[in-house]
Amino acid sequence: NAGVTQTPKFRVLKTGQSMTLLCAQDMNHEYMYWYRQDPGMGLRLIHYSVGEGTTAKGEVPDGYNVSRLKKQNFLLGLESAAPSQTSVYFCASRSQPSTDTQYFGPGTRLTVL
Amino acid sequence: GQQVMQIPQYQHVQEGEDFTTYCNSSTTLSNIQWYKQRPGGHPVFLIQLVKSGEVKKQKRLTFQFGEAKKNSSLHITATQTTDVGTYFCAGAESGGYQKVTFGTGTKLQVIP
Numbered sequence: 001n002a003g004v005t006q007t008p009k010f011r012v013l014k015t016g017q018s019m020t021l022l023c024a025q026d027m028n029h030e031y032m033y034w035y036r037q038d039p040g041m042g043l044r045l046i047h048y049s050v051g052e053g054t055t056a057k058g059e060v061p062d063g064y065n066v067s068r069l070k071k072q073n074f075l076l077g078l079e080s081a082a083p084s085q086t087s088v089y090f091c092a093s094r095s096q097p098s099t100d101t102q103y104f105g106p107g108t109r110l111t112v113l
Numbered sequence: 114g115q116q117v118m119q120i121p122q123y124q125h126v127q128e129g130e131d132f133t134t135y136c137n138s139s140t141t142l143s144n145i146q147w148y149k150q151r152p153g154g155h156p157v158f159l160i161q162l163v164k165s166g167e168v169k170k171q172k173r174l175t176f177q178f179g180e181a182k183k184n185s186s187l188h189i190t191a192t193q194t195t196d197v198g199t200y201f202c203a204g205a206e207s208g209g210y211q212k213v214t215f216g217t218g219t220k221l222q223v224i225p
Contacts, residue, residue, distance in 0.1 A: 035215075040122070041217060041218075042117075042119075042201055042215040042216055042217045042218050043156065043201070043203075043215040044215070045214075045215075059114070059214075090155055090156070092156075101146065101158045101161060102146075102156075102158065102203075102213070103158070104155040104156050104157070105155065106154075106155050107155050
């Protein structure tokens, strides 16, 4: 039982490049989330999913797209990276509405030059 | 939209001193959670409070949920160096179970 895993752990992009971050969970959780964390700030919700095939916008969705084709995976895409997207990205999952405990992945540190 | 603020932003304490962080929401919450993030790590769930006025303890940590369900606090008694990290509260709005809003966090540094 690996919990929540994220790949890659680190990535450096040039402005305008694209990439996809992968989040996988093996806990059969319905709800999955993508957050970004910037220095001195809390976690800000980018997009989330309440089940396979569903996605919804969070607090800061611009410049990102997501897909949840399989229940265990939640992908975060950057189509044209910008320096403002330099951040640490965390994925999280949760089992059900009445249990709001979120389990976080180890994070992906992304730098956009 | 919902806003969750935490104070203080930073706190330095001598080992053995107490520490408290406060969390305030702009809207009424259905529940509040607390997370701890060690330097370089990811947030780890500590506890969830659901009832108005609820108080829960975990060893040296005491968590409170306000009567109006708009504020919360975390108190650590006799801090240890292992308490170092950033403490976040996260609140779910009433009726909104799909997502929570994280507070800005309080970074605790314990001086040995």
